[in-house]
Structures are given as C-alpha cells and as structure tokens.
Amino acid sequence: MNLDWDEFIVTGEPFIHAGQISILLTSLGIIFVLTYFKKWKWLWNEWITSVDHRKIGIMYIIASMLMLIRAGVDALMMRTQLAVPEMPFLGEAQHYNEIFTTHGTIMIIFVATPFLIGLMNVATPLQIGARDVAFPFLNNLSFWTFFWGAMLFNISFVIGGAPDAGWSAYMPLASNDLSPGPGQNFYLLGLQITGIGTLATGINFVVTILKMRAKGMTLMRMPMFTWTTLITSLIIIGAFPILTVALAMQTFDRLWDTAFFTLQDGGMPMMWVNLFWLWGHPEVYIVILPAFGIFSEIITTFARKRLFGYTSMVFAIAAISGLSFLVWVHHFFTMGAGPMVNSFFSISTMAIAVPTGVKIFNWLATLHRGRIRFSVPMVWALGFIPNFTVGGVTGVMLAMAAADYQYHNTYFLVSHFHYVLIAGTIFACFAGTIYWWPKMFGVKLNARLGYWMFWLFMIGFNICFFPQYFLGLDGMPRRIYTYFPEDGWFSLNFISTVGAFMMGIAFVIFVYNIYYSYRYQPREMSGDAWDGRTLEWATSSAVPPHYNFAKIPEVKGQDAFWQMKQEGIDPNDIEEYQDIHMPNNTGTPFVMCVFMFIGGFGLVFHWWPIAIVGAIGIFACMIQRSFSRDDGHIVSAEEVRKEEEGIREGQAHENG
C-alpha cells in the first residue's frame, strides 16, 4: 500500500487528536505506575502468564469493561450528533460512519462476547466442582488473542483510519474499490485474531463441562449457567468457523485481489451477506444464552427457590440454539429471495419466540411462592424480564417479513436490537459481575450506589431506545449521520439522546462503586456471600485458592450447595488433605499473540516484512510449545492444609 508517512497517524479531527493524547497519557501513566511501584514482575507472574481460570476471567472482565467505555463514548458521540437536525458536532459523514462501525463491532465482538466469556471463566469451573478448565494453556491463549485482536482493531482509530463499512461489513461496500485505505483491513484482522481464540474457548468449555464435573454432577443436575455455557460453546463451535472462513475470503479479496465477493470477475457480494449472517445470527444467541443462565442463577438465589421447570428450561435453550442456525435470512428479507423463502424464514424466526416465551414464564413462576430479596443483582434480573420482553416481541414483529420491509434498516431495528442486547446481555454482564464480585475480589459492591446505578441506567435506557421505535415507524433510517428539520424527527431524537447520557452517568457510578467498594466496603469472608445454591459458593473463602476446592465436593442433586446446607453438611470440613496437581503458568501464549498482533499489523498496511516477522514469531511459539515438557506442579497436602486452616482462622477472626 502506498501510504505516505504523514497519513500513518490519523489527523484532522479534534476528537481523534484528543484520543491520541489520551492514549499516550494513559500508556505513559500505566508504565509509570507499574515501574514506580515495581509491579512489572508481579503483573507478569501473577496475571499475564496465569492459567488460573478465575484470573483469566477477571482479565476478560476488566478488558471488556474498558472496551465498553470506548464503545460507550462512541455511542454518546453518535447520540450527540443526532440530538438535533443538521448538527455540526462530528463534522462530516465519514467520521460518523467510522464511529458507528467501531461502536457496533466493539460492542458485539469486544464487549458482549468476551464479557460473558469472562463470567463463564469465573463461575463455570467452580459450579461443576472442577479445579480448572480442561485446557488451561489454551484458555490463556484465548484471552490474549481477544486482547491483542482488540488492540489491533482499536488502534485503527489513531493509526491509518478506522473501518467505515458497518459492523456487518457488507460487500462490495467493504471492498478496495468502495472502501479504500487500511480501515477495513483492521476490521478483518482484528476480528480474525479474536475469533480464533473464541473458537478455542468454545472447545475448551465443551470439554471442561463434559469431562470435568465433580462426582454426582450429572448433566441434569448442572446449574443453569453451566448449561448455557455448554450450549453457547456448542454454538461457538458451529458458528465461528464460518466467520473465520468468511473473514479470510474478504481479506484475500482486499489483500490479494481475489474475487469472492467483488463486483468484478464474477464475485458474489451476496455470498458475504449469507456467510456473515450464518455466523451473525448464532452470534446473537452466543451473547444472550449465557445471560439467560446468569439470570436463572440470580432469580433462584434471591427468590430462594428452585428454578421452575428446570427440564423445560434446558430443552428451551437447546431448541433456541438449534433454531438459531435456521433463521439467518431474516436479516435480509428485502433481498427479494421470493415469497416461499421469506415465508419459511418468517415462520422459523417466529418459532424462536416459543422457547423464549417458555423461559420468561418459567422465571415468573420461579418468583411465585418465593421469598424475594431485592438485592442489587436481583433488581437487574427483574429489570431484565419486562425490558427483554419488549425486545422480544418487537423481534417477532420484525420476523413478519411483509412488515419487516417497512422496519428493515430503520430505527425500529436499532431499538429492537438494543432492547435485546442491553436489557439481555448488558444487564446480565452487570448483574453477573455484581453477583460474583465477592467471589472474585472478596468484597461486595456497595448496594446503595448499586441501586442508583440500576435505576438511572434502566430508566435512561428506556428513554433512549423506546422513542426509536417511533422514529423507525416515521421513516428514519439507521446509520444516517444527520437529518433535516422537515423530517420531523427532532423531538424524539433529542429525548433519546438525554436517555443515552443517563446511561453514561450510571456507568460512571458503577466505576466509582468499584473504587469505593475497594476502599470502604467490609471484606466478605464467608465465601457464601448471598446464601447461594450452587457450588461456587461452597469454596472455602471469598477468594478461593487457585486449586478451587481442597476436596472436590460430592453432588447429590440440583442446587448442590443449597442441599448441603439443608442437610447440615460442611463441604470444607475435611479430615484428610491430599496432594493437588495443577498446571504451570506460561508466557508462550502472550508472546504468540503479540506476534499475531505484529503480523496482523503488517498485513493491514501490506508491509510484508513485518507480516513475515509476525508469522515466524507465531510458528516459533508453536514449535517452542510442542517441544517443551510441562507436567505442572503438585500442591502438597501439607500446603493445602496450611492454606485452608489460614482461611478458617481468618473467618473465625472476622466472626468472633
């Protein structure tokens, strides 16, 4: 690519300059703090090379939250731009286009998916009574592919220019002819690197759940979140290879002038649309099913009841996952595939409403005859029910193809998918993080700040997105950077923007709460912070030691820990300790992913020497890994005993 050096760094936009300066200052700040407090070694030994599923989970959650801030700022900029007609805020269309493209991509790929994977990492192995995931090395690798893939995507903002063809990257718009410059290459390579790790995570969790359950944990005794993790992982294994191949094909089109999806030489742009949604539709279930799992855990815990209709809940998620591969055409009913095809996909899409409806009613029935405590995680779960229902029923409206011709590509759609993605996925990310926070960090987040955040966010969310249904029905298309006074879309847009800022403030409260709770909240020693029902609450302490369970518990039914408590069994009452075999930390995945980043960066700019350096580095790491012997290490029975007794003492101290 003939790129002048002065084009390498993106210039000309005040926001981009502000971004560059803040990136520089933040990086310098981090380097300074780590150096000043001599934390580099700690960072490397305790976190970067860690194969501990909880630490990896925490890293996932922190990185996703940072990405949520980035994409959230994008959202606020877009909403500001749209607040009034002919707003000069973002200057010109190009800038808006780059922002909505990065917003959508980051939210789906670098927020929703990894956030949930983070929560899976934290909770799932504990829930099934396992010491770690099946492939700890691979788990570390997955995290770093996500992290470095995200970095590669994000630097496009300041280096070379951001992609602007939408998160769906339709061809031929995303081709070299219509999207010249390196922007779209960042999208392709950033997603490719991340996607490989996501696929690995899928495989990892399927094996973990099928192979590593504690004694007595039959499939039909698994907690609902574990079930959704399993099914989600299966969807990942089905869907992500499609993305990998599609991205590779578009990359070939852009870098080596193949003609899979181009206008020239018999390319088939519509093939991209099909492949994209063959992955893309299952992807939206990848980010909603774990959310269902989280809400199931929270609702049963705080209604203090068994989940109503456990078996039908399991069948419902299985049905949803199967159907999710049969409905992709509903994303382009307007392509004129003919009435037969559209009718088929209309009905198959509406069919998903049936198992989803079953789930909603089962959650409601779980509340019936409970003793409901309105804890902070619980209010998020309860808020989810009506808001997600609104998103769901408007989904049915969109599924009615003949009507969808009118909603397609409008704000009606924008509103619908935010109702499901925010009220479903993001509410679940917040709820799950707050719920498992004591398990991760040994304190509960402050509840008063938690309620403030919840109400501000929930109300702001509705103020932001409900008016958009009407904007859609009034003919406002999505992805426009401005409109005219005569369009009559001003007041609803303005209201919508107000709601967006309320959500922004709510998030700031959340971040403050993290700081506040770290400083002032009482430590949580019991390990069972919420009177929980599942095994993660049975571990000895608030922050369980890296081997999870001193002795693997034996499971006798659903809600295993609840049952133990009912029967007066203390899972930590251990007579004889045993040696525990654990995997060693490893730096290879981190180094390998840095090389993926370098290689990807070279490809973005067609700088072959750099790309080759990256490729060599990746292979070198693979070779290093295949020849290294690593048998892990033994935590001796004596060490385990000391650790456990220390924890017990701490608890006694706290209580007494």
Added chain:
Amino acid sequence: MMIITSGCGMTVLDPEGTVGEQQRDLIILSITFMLIIVLVVLILLTYFLVKYRERDGHRGYDPNIDGSVKLEVIWTAIPIAIVTVLSIPTVYTIFNIEEVPEASTENEEPLVVHATSSNWMWIFSYPEEDIETINYLNIPVDRPVLFKLTSADSMASFWVPQLGGQRYNMAGMETELYLQAGTEGTYYGRNANYTGEGFAEMRFDVNAIEESAFNEWVADVQEDAPELTQGIYDQFMVPGHVGEYTFSGTHLEWVDHAMDAEYAMEAWEREGYEPTNPHASDAPDGVPQLNIDVEAGSVETEDTQNEETPQEHDSHHHH
C-alpha cells in the same frame, strides 16, 4: 391503538397506496398482540413481586416447587397459538405484495420503471417511454408501478415509506417491487441501506400525478429533454451527489447493471476516477457535488461541505 395510528401521523402507519396499506394492517395487528403479551408479563411480574417480597409476616413460601407440567404445557401452547395466528396473515401478505396491486382505474397494466442506485444518486429509467430521470420520479396516480431494481455499485435499498416497504438494489442482479400511489402528492423516497459517505443524502422525490398529466410530461420530456449519451452517463457513475436531471433515451441501451456488475468500475477508469483513502492528505473533504454539464457533456467537481446538500429538501414529507 388509535392514538398510535392517527395521533402522531407516523409515515409508515399513514400509507398512501394498497401495498403500504396491507403492511400497515399487518403492523397494527402485530402491535395489538405484542402489547397484550407485554401487559400480561408486566402484571404477573408486579403481582409476584408485591406478594412474595420478603417482609414481616411473609406467607406462602415454598422453596421446593420445581415445575408443573400443566402450566408449562399451557405456556408453550399459547405462544404456538399466537405465532400461528400471526403467521397466516404474514404469509398471505408476503405473497400478496409480490402480485400486481389492484388498480381502481382502467389502466391496470403496470408502469415499468428501472430504479438503479449509484453512489450516491438514483437513476430512474422508463424503458417504454424511453426517458430517464435522476433523483426524482414521476408516476401516474392509481396505476401499479413495477420497479426493477439494481445497483451500479454498492448495495442500496429502494424505499418510499408512504407507498410501501423497501427492497434491495444489488449490482449484477435484479429485484422487483410493486408500488402504487393512491392519492396525488409528493412522497419522500430514499436509499435505506447504508452505502458509505453520501448515504444520508441519497434521497429522491416521488411525484404521483394524474395519468393525463403524466402522459403530457412524458411527451414533453421525449421532445425537449437532452438526450442521454454514454459519455454523460459515465459521469453519473463517479461517486458524488448530483441534482435532479431529465433525459430522453435511457442507459438501458448500452448497459443493464443487473447483467453487468463491472460497468461502474469500467466507467471510473474512463472518467479517470480513483478511490482515495478518506484519511489521505489529498482526499476530498466531504461528498463531492458533481455538476454535470449536459450540453457540453462535461463535469465539474466541487468539494462541498455539509451545508450545501445537493437536493432541495423542502418538499419532503411534513407533519
């Protein structure tokens, strides 16, 4: 329901033609069902939360209920019933709007218009009348119009909300869409599918006029309008905005983009247009406004900023 339909005058719920009306009816039907579902969920939720919240004198706690086959069958059957009830009119309408709409006048033969999208303008060809317009469209009222849709470059979506739902324009392909205007008037139409920088302003007016006025207009155009040549047409292939134009003759004589997806790229070469990285130092600022001199057959390009939007938009829909 009445408030939603009449009160706010939302374009899609206020159609002016048989196609849009069928879609509106379907939408209203679905909104009714969906409101009922949301209400049921809200009422149940509120009731349980009030009744079973933890408090002094709490009653009715039973932690071991784990399901009820009867209830679960009921709430599986009800959604199935609702989905079935909604599927029938959906499928009926899907098939129905692929047919020629019923016309109330004697002229039931649909008028054929080729609508071609190009970055970032609309090209309308009337093959039987042998005329072509850019960025506006005249159609006779009460007569079905068959749009044959295609694109010169990126995928667009042809949408006139008050007349009916949209359909994609794709290079190398042809899709069809029937619309019909029931009353005279000017309707706002646009590209609804994102096509890059000039997408937001890719709008056009549809003027629905009396059949006789339409025929008169056609005759005038055939006689007075400049003739479309390939040289002029190629200039419309260059990405940018243009105003409204009228020609005699159509581009279908030398290219049908539905058959030839590469045409626009070849025209770029002939016109010496090369795409540039939007962040390059020599990239144009904003979307260029192309002023095509039809008499001289030449083009001038101006870099325009947002304040100079290409089309007049005072005639777009009002509330």
